Amino acid sequence: MTIVAARRYRDGKVVEHDLLPCREKPGEGEFDWIGLVEPSGEELKLIQDDYGLHPLAVEDALTHRQDPKTEAYGSQLFVLARTAAMVEGEKITYGQTSIFLGERFIITVRQGSERAHLKLRAQLEATPERLAEGPDFVLHAVLDYIVDGYGPLLDQVEKDIGEIEDEAIGDFPDSARIRRIFRLRRTLRHFEGIAEAMEEVAGKLWEVEQPSIDPRARPYFRDVFDHAQRAARRTRWLNDTLGGILQVASLLEQKRTGAITRQLAAWAAILAVPTAIAGIYGMNFKFMPELGWRYGYFIILAVTALTCAGLFYRFKRIGWL
Amino acid sequence: MTIVAARRYRDGKVVEHDLLPCREKPGEGEFDWIGLVEPSGEELKLIQDDYGLHPLAVEDALTHRQDPKTEAYGSQLFVLARTAAMVEGEKITYGQTSIFLGERFIITVRQGSERAHLKLRAQLEATPERLAEGPDFVLHAVLDYIVDGYGPLLDQVEKDIGEIEDEAIGDFPDSARIRRIFRLRRTLRHFEGIAEAMEEVAGKLWEVEQPSIDPRARPYFRDVFDHAQRAARRTRWLNDTLGGILQVASLLEQKRTGAITRQLAAWAAILAVPTAIAGIYGMNFKFMPELGWRYGYFIILAVTALTCAGLFYRFKRIGWL
Amino acid sequence: MTIVAARRYRDGKVVEHDLLPCREKPGEGEFDWIGLVEPSGEELKLIQDDYGLHPLAVEDALTHRQDPKTEAYGSQLFVLARTAAMVEGEKITYGQTSIFLGERFIITVRQGSERAHLKLRAQLEATPERLAEGPDFVLHAVLDYIVDGYGPLLDQVEKDIGEIEDEAIGDFPDSARIRRIFRLRRTLRHFEGIAEAMEEVAGKLWEVEQPSIDPRARPYFRDVFDHAQRAARRTRWLNDTLGGILQVASLLEQKRTGAITRQLAAWAAILAVPTAIAGIYGMNFKFMPELGWRYGYFIILAVTALTCAGLFYRFKRIGWL
Amino acid sequence: MTIVAARRYRDGKVVEHDLLPCREKPGEGEFDWIGLVEPSGEELKLIQDDYGLHPLAVEDALTHRQDPKTEAYGSQLFVLARTAAMVEGEKITYGQTSIFLGERFIITVRQGSERAHLKLRAQLEATPERLAEGPDFVLHAVLDYIVDGYGPLLDQVEKDIGEIEDEAIGDFPDSARIRRIFRLRRTLRHFEGIAEAMEEVAGKLWEVEQPSIDPRARPYFRDVFDHAQRAARRTRWLNDTLGGILQVASLLEQKRTGAITRQLAAWAAILAVPTAIAGIYGMNFKFMPELGWRYGYFIILAVTALTCAGLFYRFKRIGWL
Amino acid sequence: MTIVAARRYRDGKVVEHDLLPCREKPGEGEFDWIGLVEPSGEELKLIQDDYGLHPLAVEDALTHRQDPKTEAYGSQLFVLARTAAMVEGEKITYGQTSIFLGERFIITVRQGSERAHLKLRAQLEATPERLAEGPDFVLHAVLDYIVDGYGPLLDQVEKDIGEIEDEAIGDFPDSARIRRIFRLRRTLRHFEGIAEAMEEVAGKLWEVEQPSIDPRARPYFRDVFDHAQRAARRTRWLNDTLGGILQVASLLEQKRTGAITRQLAAWAAILAVPTAIAGIYGMNFKFMPELGWRYGYFIILAVTALTCAGLFYRFKRIGWL
Numbered sequence A, B, C, D, E: 001m002t003i004v005a006a007r008r009y010r011d012g013k014v015v016e017h018d019l020l021p022c023r024e025k026p027g028e029g030e031f032d033w034i035g036l037v038e039p040s041g042e043e044l045k046l047i048q049d050d051y052g053l054h055p056l057a058v059e060d061a062l063t064h065r066q067d068p069k070t071e072a073y074g075s076q077l078f079v080l081a082r083t084a085a086m087v088e089g090e091k092i093t094y095g096q097t098s099i100f101l102g103e104r105f106i107i108t109v110r111q112g113s114e115r116a117h118l119k120l121r122a123q124l125e126a127t128p129e130r131l132a133e134g135p136d137f138v139l140h141a142v143l144d145y146i147v148d149g150y151g152p153l154l155d156q157v158e159k160d161i162g163e164i165e166d167e168a169i170g171d172f173p174d175s176a177r178i179r180r181i182f183r184l185r186r187t188l189r190h191f192e193g194i195a196e197a198m199e200e201v202a203g204k205l206w207e208v209e210q211p212s213i214d215p216r217a218r219p220y221f222r223d224v225f226d227h228a229q230r231a232a233r234r235t236r237w238l239n240d241t242l243g244g245i246l247q248v249a250s251l252l253e254q255k256r257t258g259a260i261t262r263q264l265a266a267w268a269a270i271l272a273v274p275t276a277i278a279g280i281y282g283m284n285f286k287f288m289p290e291l292g293w294r295y296g297y298f299i300i301l302a303v304t305a306l307t308c309a310g311l312f313y314r315f316k317r318i319g320w321l
């Protein structure tokens, strides 16, 4: 376990820097904020005993790849959130932040999440009047930070989709692009589930009646809810757009194949003329009067050329060529 | 910040024209209506302090491209609405109007919205009996004005779709038209989200229990709700129609390609006859009795022509030609 | 304004035939029923003042092409219904009937609706015991009349779809039929919205707690609800059927084109044999021993015929011919 | 009217066999069960007066092809159920059973339903302790009987779909099979609506607070609900399976056509070689040195054969042949 | 009937090993846990009488292939769960576990379920402090065990889909693979229904107000709910992925066929040149001046070759070759 930080605050100011070996409970106007990264079961057990965490919540905090959720255990709240980041422009990697919230403490546990909370803690410590509001405002700050991370991710995806659209609609997408669209859709569909679950989490925090959440904190969770909802909506819309690109690309290819089929038919018809005529005058019958004519050859050449030109003109007119 | 207007009304009549440097609160039967355009954070801060606006609401009012929402902060209401206008017949541009509503004030903040409220204010000032109803009726007037703007936009889209339909169904749409349908669908799908969120906003105002909204004002918000709902429904229906056009165009092209494939097969069969016969009599065998016949050439020509005619008639009958 | 009829009823019997210039309110056991057709704003204003109608309801009654809705204004109810009729077997024309319902009056306003209420009024006047139940029973009669009009319309559509199905499934539908299916689907999708909104209107009347609706009248509105629901369900089902027809037609055409592609390939293979052989013996080499053979020509003809027959038999066996 | 049976029961035993001409009300611990088949309006009127049935319920019972519903009229309940049976393995025929339920009577009216209730009555009369529970248990028995009839129907459809699947996936389905799938889907989609409405009917009976339904009877209606829900779920799943079959069949045909297109292209390329070469040496130029070579013919034949073999091998390797 | 085990526990420890012939009720702090496998109706009847089980619940426990459900009968609960296991990597086999829960007993009945509860019982007996919590904690342990079995099943499916994706997207899937995808989708769609019903079952247990479920047990059912919900979500996502694979495979085949059609057209055009020219100079006219030219043959060969090369270059440039 890396204990990133374990501090006690009174009126928004740090009163103890290395909380963990010490054992007195936070008093009136005080609260503890402990930040952990990938603790082992034994390590978390110690803290569990000190703060009276529910075993099911601890189990969730120790497990990777859970879906976002929020749950009340007595007067405590447990929140599980998912961070998301785009890597190499195609894949989303997810982290997990579990939060235990009591009236006078907040414990954050990160699993695989690459965005640390140190900067966030520094920002909050720099505005003691906000930190003095208590651990529910810290919870808001952490969730706000996580959900705000969805925006740039979707901006990146939207930019990529803009490029894919420009390419794919001008020309039938090649196999590599089709595969890329497929992967992007699968990725987005998965992310949609995460964003919707985060929306639900924030929505519950906004409505929950719990001693550990002050009524004045509620509009702040509504704000997180709005951002998560917007992320879910954008995801659905981007997915729709990708679906539309595939549909349009398919229609354009159908159109293109149809046009070539018509061209092929037209040229086959035009070329059938010299083939048939030449075939006839290439026969070896003894008595074929035209073969003996002085200008037979030229007449036939002219007839062939004229027929072909006539057919060409006709196909041109009906738009097959 | 452009302060478009900042007036105090008593019994529906203007009692002060340049409210802002002055500081007494509106009295019984009075209310303030302040209209701002793209204020900076500092500028809005001043008004926030005077009227006790919630910081989250102020933040929303300062941010562009938020989704429509309504939120109660204590006895105040915050409404965020989106205006929409069609530009160049293909793209929708959105503006944003944020409204802070208290029992004795209303503050409207426009971001990127091109339709100013001056005309609306003039109309309301011309009917003091309506203005005397208070700021909730001004809120209704603003929302009504915004949602009424959706109608002509959809009329324009419906007209465009009518044209697209006439063209696309008579003939397989060319690439430019397919792209236009794609863009229109994407645009409509986005607008659907806005219209649905506006429907939700009006629905909440209709049902909300708030001191700043008089029960007598409720049916008016229900009316806005009806219009937003109708806009959302029309949008879905127009989108369905565009989807139907693509489906039908694809079927018509499938049919057309099928017909040409059959024609191609029929002509290939017919032309195979002279090719095969001419090939045979073009062989250089020494002993080919037919070649010596007096009327061999003419007989063969006739047989070929008759066979071709027979095939042609047969294909005609089964509808391939 | 055509005042179609304006009568006062006591115990189900007419007591005054030309109500409108007169001004006393209906007494105990009495009610007024006024029927208007496309009144102007001024004309409706007079009645509005007499009966205390809400301005928003009056505005709705004066506007065309609103979606069905029901709304309570104090002790009064406002109901907006849509009539529908099939014209020329392909298009649905809509009318609009707005109804103001008070405890002792009912006012019906028709816009563009072609089915007048005179016959309905005559039927009700012929059964005074029903009319004595009051204006809520008149409201039921009008809505029942309107929703009952949806049945024959859908019967007509179902019959048409039966025909389309017989034609389209036996043969790939031609362009005219595809367009007809497209228009019918668009029409049905629109009607679905109307029928669902009427379902909602009837559902609300069935559940509403209002002095102007007697509890004994509720099951009657449930009955209207059932019919509107059935109309909405049938519409969805008919639309599904049309979608299924298009899908099946597309599959049948795919199958047909696939079969012809196989046939084309088979004949191309068979005809390649004489073409290749004749080509070879049509070459002008000086030393080609076969050309001098006595029965060379006949042998070659036989070899060609046998090879072709063998190929034909083989393609027949694998089902390509 | 066929009065199938009209009996009075006391403590679960028959006390009167031909109830109808008699007129005393059933006493404490007694109830009447009357079974009718397709009565005329006049006939049902007599019973309506005796038992105080609501006119809207009577109207529904007399009308064919209504959707399933349940409705409370005062202390009475009206239930309309649909029976379903598969005929000729492809079509579902529906019957209708209307049930009037009072505290001391139950009246069942069948329209077009082929499964009579006589056997059911015999079974119930054979277990007087169940019949003694009263008319709500008879209602359960009738609904249970009807919904139990959905199971074998769906078993039959599932078996058919299994066959269709085996055929259709091994080979592209011929037109007759495609049409059969289309009809089956339409039939199932309709049945889905019926099963869902029956689910709703049973669900309401399970939850309804009515003197005519004993609390002890509720779990029994929950049981009917479970079976109706399972039927609706199975129907949706079977429909999904049929849709999947069509999709897979289409993909397999696309694949097959693609393979033949490649084969066609490969053979066209191979056969172009002898055609071109034979064409060249079939020209009649005076000075063509190769024509005079001693082994020219054999060399050319060999070159042609080798080129063709080379092409054949290459196409084989890339999987076109 | 195999009575797997029938034990009485006091304070979490076994006090009687072969409960069944004995007849005293469990006392304060005691409970019975009876485990049965595929009992006959008669056998279950005995236990039914001892513990007062509801006949409908007993009927469900005796019937195979029911959908998961939970139902309260007085103070008792009945839960029906479905176990699922993947066999031969393609098919899911289902078992059924029915659970009767009273305040002082739990009876589990397995039908076709292959995963016995003996190990589970041993684990629980090894931690008497958990077993002392009573039969609701045993219920949780059984459901947790069943739902935990869904995870590895979906892991297996996800791995398979990963393989299918790698194969299918690199190359158009052959018929066997398409059939496999079809079967997998059908299987998953069915499993989705089971997982959703299990989600509902766990959700109800989490919310139910019942003497047989201690409030402290609720979060444990919420945990089962989370896992069932996650299984349902994953199933939907995997199904979406399979659908995406089919769509992409179809697009790639469309693209491939389109490319070959273009190639075919290009080669047909190129080969038409020597065919036409050779045809012309293969005619037998007496007066064809070119035939007598000294270098006619070579000129013509060169013209033909150059034209073909020009065409080849042009088709290469527009991407048809």
Ligand SMILES: [Mg+2]
Pocket (backbone or CB within 6 Å): A192, A193, A194, A196, E233
């Ligand atoms: Mg999801």
Ligand SMILES: [Mg+2]
Pocket (backbone or CB within 6 Å): A196
């Ligand atoms: Mg969702």
Ligand SMILES: [Mg+2]
Pocket (backbone or CB within 6 Å): A196, A197, A199, A200
């Ligand atoms: Mg959600």
Ligand SMILES: [Mg+2]
Pocket (backbone or CB within 6 Å): none
């Ligand atoms: Mg949802």
Ligand SMILES: [Mg+2]
Pocket (backbone or CB within 6 Å): A200, E229
């Ligand atoms: Mg959920």
Ligand SMILES: [Mg+2]
Pocket (backbone or CB within 6 Å): A199, A229
């Ligand atoms: Mg939401």
Ligand SMILES: [Mg+2]
Pocket (backbone or CB within 6 Å): A229
């Ligand atoms: Mg929402």
Ligand SMILES: [Mg+2]
Pocket (backbone or CB within 6 Å): A196, A199, A229, A232
């Ligand atoms: Mg959402």
Ligand SMILES: [Mg+2]
Pocket (backbone or CB within 6 Å): B193, B196
């Ligand atoms: Mg939405």
Ligand SMILES: [Mg+2]
Pocket (backbone or CB within 6 Å): A233, B192, B193, B194, B196
């Ligand atoms: Mg949306």
Ligand SMILES: [Mg+2]
Pocket (backbone or CB within 6 Å): B196, B197, B199, B200
């Ligand atoms: Mg909405």
Ligand SMILES: [Mg+2]
Pocket (backbone or CB within 6 Å): B199, B229
């Ligand atoms: Mg809505």
Ligand SMILES: [Mg+2]
Pocket (backbone or CB within 6 Å): B229
């Ligand atoms: Mg609505």
Ligand SMILES: [Mg+2]
Pocket (backbone or CB within 6 Å): B199, B229, B232, B233
């Ligand atoms: Mg809506």
Ligand SMILES: [Mg+2]
Pocket (backbone or CB within 6 Å): B233, C192, C193, C194, C196
């Ligand atoms: Mg609708």
Ligand SMILES: [Mg+2]
Pocket (backbone or CB within 6 Å): C196, C199, C232
């Ligand atoms: Mg509906």
